[in-house]
Amino acid sequence: xxxxxxxxxxxxxxxxxxxxxxxxxxxxxxxxxxxxxxxxxxxxxxxxxxxxxxxxxxxxxxxxxxxxxxxxxxxxxxxxxxxxxxxxxxxxxx
Numbered sequence: 001x002x003x004x005x006x007x008x009x010x011x012x013x014x015x016x017x018x019x020x021x022x023x024x025x026x027x028x029x030x031x032x033x034x035x036x037x038x039x040x041x042x043x044x045x046x047x048x049x050x051x052x053x054x055x056x057x058x059x060x061x062x063x064x065x066x067x068x069x070x071x072x073x074x075x076x077x078x079x080x081x082x083x084x085x086x087x088x089x090x091x092x093x094x
Contacts, residue, residue: 012031014028014029015028015063016028018060018075020073026063027061027062029059030059030060034056037053038053039051047087048087049087050083052080052081054078055081056077057077058078061073
């Protein structure tokens with residue numbers, strides 16, 4: 001499987017300030033590639049199908065903060081795309 005390069009911006013590897021749990025902390029911006037695109041599909045009670053997909057815009061690794069087990073903390077910024085499709089007549093009685 002070929003992975004799509006999503007971010008190899010010049011800022012990768014650069015330390016930046018980010019907000020984590022209300023505190024401004026140092027983080028390193030990481031380059032990354034898309035390995036698998038996943039979507040969630042939901043059907044609402046009014047007969048609409050909603051499909052959501054996400055796209056990472058930037059990934060940061062916090063420099064001086066870690067989880068309780070010592071593993072690194074990552075912060076991901078991105079966008080969610082939504083598509084809707086009417087699947088049945090919303091006036092239909094069920």
